[in-house]
Amino acid sequence: ETGVTQTPRHLVMGMTNKKSLKCEQHLGHNAMYWYKQSAKKPLELMFVYSLEERVENNSVPSRFSPECPNSSHLFLHLHTLQPEDSALYLCASSEAAGLPYEQYFGPGTRLTVT
């Protein structure tokens, strides 16, 4: 595997379910990101991790809970979501946070909340 991978690619869940999104980067980077991509809206940065520590949390509802067990893996735990949370969730990584390094993106998880 190379680059940034995300699983699953598609997820349908009910509002009472609990699920997790997984991201893995094979680039040796120290920073990882979760973004939400909704139609016709700018990408919304949700969380930033640098060396496994959360450095940014952009007012994201608590029904989204990130976890970064090591610098290669990032999870987004989901519970009691709302239909408006349906979107493409993108993971990215970069050499470091806090500097203008290029971000490398995974293909995303298409989430549908029913």
Place this chain on the structure above:
Amino acid sequence: GDSVTQMEGPVTLSEEAFLTINCTYTATGYPSLFWYVQYPGEGLQLLLKATKADDKGSNKGFEATYRKETTSFHLEKGSVQVSDSAVYFCALSDQMDSNYQLIWGAGTKLIIKP
């Protein structure tokens, strides 16, 4: 705060046509500017960037020049191909306002017809 404005899409062109996608920005400091591209079913990937005024970024036949006087970073290509069909995102990174986090435009969908 900083912001990025892109022309609304979709932009539909015939093969070999000239392409311009407009991008303007507001920034507190001296931002770096980026164009990312998202092909269908894939994550975003960096297309080109410019880090200071009058710099020109170029890649795969695409070009954009950092114009401080007009606060613009328009994307151009002289002759587009069907394979250029994708969504294009303009973004900026500004230490003064966002500590180098990327601020994104809403994206412009480009459709190239044979």
